[in-house]
Amino acid sequence: MNEEIYYYNNEPLQKSYLNDYTPLQKLEIVKNLEQDFDSGMLSVEQMRWIINGGKYGGYTCMRIIDKMMFEKKWKVNPITNDTRTNNTIRKPFDL
């Protein structure tokens, strides 16, 4: 599958478990991802690269995908190409 690199400060994102980002930079990455998705600049290929490569911001991408699938805007998970979601919606009995 096609994958496209996502850049932060003109450098590709680092791994989620091995990086030298400060907490502020991490927050900025998350905000950037959300803002890019809202404005249509975060492609599915970039999300695929982030999640499959274990890059920082993968959880944010999963949340975005789940949100789109729960709202039934996307029928298929673009990472797995099926209808599975990463998380489930919480119900009253789950608490």
Place this chain on the structure above:
Amino acid sequence: MTTKGFTMIPNQLIIDEDLSKEAKALFIYLRYLSPKFRVLRNATLMTKLDICLSTLQKAKKELIENDYLVIHRKTSANKYELRLSKKQVGDRVLNTQGGKYKILSIKKNNTMFNNTNLNNTSSNRTNKKGFKGFKK
């Protein structure tokens, strides 16, 4: 080349005052292309956008300065990467509509919690001529 399909353009680009129409057209044309096909010569861009070389270079410079574009030099062509600028863009159209958007801007003198205003009112009461206090 098919005429079907569509391209998503960020609203931030449309609103941005710092960019010229040529720069916006360049961004839109590059956005229309798939990332793998964003390796282009200047001559191609000039013919597609119908602009001269100096205008194209000016448009590129504007996009680079405003963090919308990164260019990688290749041997015979340039590779273009699109980014979204993280700056706060001022909206010229919205700001000119005074009545609608100035509702939320409360004047300082009209606020109830403005200490200076309260002090002024209390001092005005005492300094009034003819008021000598209540009769006992």
